Amino acid sequence: MNHDFTPAIWIHLAAALLALGLGTMVFLRRKGTHKHRWMGRAWLALMLVTAGSSFWIRDLNHGGFSWI
Numbered sequence: 001m002n003h004d005f006t007p008a009i010w011i012h013l014a015a016a017l018l019a020l021g022l023g024t025m026v027f028l029r030r031k032g033t034h035k036h037r038w039m040g041r042a043w044l045a046l047m048l049v050t051a052g053s054s055f056w057i058r059d060l061n062h063g064g065f066s067w068i
Contacts, residue, residue, distance in 0.1 A: 008056035015053065021045035 005013075021041045029036045058064065 012053040015046045015049040
């Protein structure tokens with residue numbers, strides 16, 4: 001098994017971890033405030049980066065998409 005982390009994997013990992021932390025903070029804040037909305041939009045952008053970067057993660061052994 002090859003454990004090389006490509007830039008796509010690093011981008012995907014960073015965006016997912018930031019979205020996880022930010023999403024938790026969004027749930028803990030009072031709903032409807034300006035900051036809550038701003039954080040929700042930032043969470044959405046991070047999730048779009050996470051989803052988009054997944055298309056460049058390939059199974060290095062077989063050349064196709066990974067099993068995940």
